[in-house]
Each structure stands twice: as C-alpha cells, then as structure tokens.
Amino acid sequence: MVLDISYSVIQVTLLSLYVSGCATFLGSAIGIPLGALIGLREFGGKGLLKTVTYTLYGFPPVISGLVIYYLFSRAGPLGSFGILFTPTAMILAETLLVIPLTTGITISSVTEVDRSIKDTIISLGANRRQSVLTVLREAWVGVVMAAMIGFGRCIAEVGAAYMVGGNIQGETQVLTTAIMMETRLGRFDYAVGLGVVLLGVAMAVFLFLRYLQEKEVL
C-alpha cells in the first residue's frame, strides 16, 4: 500500500513537472520573442496591445480549458487529433495561460533597459536581430522572471488541467487535480502530503531558475 502510494506520488509529480515544464517552455518560446518585438518596436496600436496583454494576465484557466476542449473535442474543428484527455491537451491549455505572462513581463523588462544601452548596442554595429538578442540578454533577470511566473501559474493550475485532462489516474492526474480529488474523498492527510510535495517541487524549480537568473549564461 505504502509502495503504491509512493509510486503514485512520484508518477503524479513527474507528470506535473512534465506538463508545467512543457507549457512553460512553449509559452516562453512564444511569449519572450513576442514581448521583445512589442517592447522594442514602435507601431500603431502598441499601447492597446500592451493593455490587452496585461489584461490577459488574469485569463481564467477554465476559459483556456474551454477553448482547448472545444477545439479538440470529438465534434470540434481539431477533434481528429484525438488529444483530449491527454497530457498534450493539458500542455496546450496551460501554454495559453503562460503566453500573456511571458509576453507582458518581457515587454516591461526590455522597455526598462536604459536607452543609452540600446543606443550603444546599435552604435557598436549590431543589426536588428543582434540588437534584440542583446537587449534581451540585458533584460535577462526579467526574462527569467517571466519564465518563473509562467511555471508558477502552470504548476498551481487546476481548472484547465481538470477540464481537458480529466484527472485520469495514471494518465492525466497531476498534483493539483490529485489534491482536489483526495480532499473530496476525505483523505486530508494524503491531500496535505501532496500539497507539501507540490510546494517542494515548485521551490526546487524556482531555485534552479534563480540560479540561471544570477549566472552569466552567455
């Protein structure tokens, strides 16, 4: 019994890390370049776009779950992919939650890089692509912070994961949905234990990201 529970906790924890990690990676891969482009270029409607992005920080997970559910349900336009109630659907739903965060925080971070630094980078001969990369590097602390906050949102998220994952034991059950289920079953000890694991995992990941933040990586 103890071995079963331990195995189950490890499996659920690893799936939580996998889903949150992939969603953070995808959300950062889309949001960070997008944020850099919005932050560093001047164009009409930029203010409105920033406002929309910041508003989406509060994008409800159930809406994200609903969108993915609709798209990938059997009758939905992408139903043929058959990914509903799989970790892939959970990753996509959580990616939708991460993108506004990584985009918005990157916009703020690159905007805050001093103009004299941006001018110096261009003056030293950097082309458009090189200057964007260098400014991103100057905003490194903020960029890693964007990924950290994105990961924090994913690992703590329950609504979207439940809707499109279904909380299937051994298949799509993650720490948050497992805590919810155990609480409903009245197994509070087990739920609290999972909560401690969740916090421990989050702390370990944040410590790693903090290490990256402080290190000169390039």
Place this chain on the structure above:
Amino acid sequence: MTAPVSLKKVTKRFGDVTALDATDLEVNAGEVFGIVGPSGAGKSTLLRVIDLLEAADEGGISVLGKSADPASKEADQIRLQIGMVHQKPVVLNRSVANNLAYPLMIRGWDQARIQTSVDRELKRLGLEDRRGKNARTLSGGEMQRISFSRTTIFSPKLLLLDEFAANLDPANVALLEGMVREYMDEDPSRATILVTHNLFQAKRMCDKVGLMWGGRFVETTDMEKFFQAPDDERTAAFVKGDLVY
C-alpha cells in the same frame, strides 16, 4: 579623398524644438574636430545624426562617403565603421572581456582573433586581472576606459566622442586622450569628432574647432585661430569664458 563627414543644410526637429537648424559641417580625414557650445546647442543631436541613430528632417548627410536612412540595412553597414563614446560610461551586463569582445562577435570575427584582440586591449587598459569581473562592478573611470576600448577595438574609420572624459579624474582624462591620439596615429584616413565643454581639452586635442549655437555652427576654424583670433563675437566671448548662453 571624400571627407569622412559632410553635412549640408541638415535640420532636425523634435516637436516644436529645432535641434539642428540647416547645419553644415565637413570633417576631413586625419582631423580631430572639436565641437563646443552651450548646452542645448545641438551638439549631441549632431553626433546622433552622424552616427545614424537619428534621421534628419532635411538636408544632405554623407558619412564615410555614403548616405543612408538610419532604419535601413545600409545604415547598419555604415555603423560598422563608426564608433561612439558617450559621457556616461555604458557597459553591458557581462564580464569585462565579453564587453570588449562584443563588437567583434557581432562582426563575426573568429574566436582566436577575438581572444588576441581582447587580450591586447586588457593589457593596454591594465585590466588583465579583472577580465572575468562583471564590468558594472568597476569604477566609473575603468568603465569609461572599457567603453572607449570597446569602441576602438574594431578599428572604426570615424570616432564620435560625446563629452567622453567629463566627470573623470585627470589621470583617466590623460589616459583616454592618449588613446585617442594613438587611434588617430594608427591610420591617417581616420577622423574624430569631439564634443566637449572643456576648452582646455579642445585646445589639447583638436585640429579644428567649431562653436555651435542654436542648432548651427557660428564659426568653424583652425584650433589656433579659434582660440586666439576668432571672427565671431560669440566665439570670442565663449573662449574668453564669459557666461554666454
């Protein structure tokens, strides 16, 4: 030989403010050209226009024999031959060695060549023992020396100095001025434009000097004439040290 910098009737406005008002300027190869004048005269804007960081509203600009819109790829190519040092030291958030290597990396130099050049510069700056330190942890003088070396390490044809030695102690000023002389002595086709509030520095370093006033040059002439027998009464007052503005 084409003048490295040639400006004809260049005007630049920021809203209602006219920073450059039909400004003319010609800087020849081998020259250190000094620009002096009161604050707000348009000196820094002029350097930004020459460095293709700002687009002029009117007039003709030729830098190193070429003209280009600052947002174009041609401007990126021209900028590869220009170096600019600002009053405030600007170092990137990376090690001293990586700051010096940055302009070489973006020019696609191979690693061995970058290493050789960086080692040479570190030795010249006396900062060999600080190569791995984050440049932002150094003193203002050291940071400005790094800014200067990072600007000349790729051997630009044109050097723009915007009050580059202001707020530094005499030892650092002497060192940086010496580095400018070395830079000019290495290649007679190079040119330097020096914006300064320090008339003694203009005397020490410049071949020609121009006084900017209200967005245009009121007088540009040889250094000796500028200080000893200027034609314009505003230049005479400025050189004399009267509080003109």
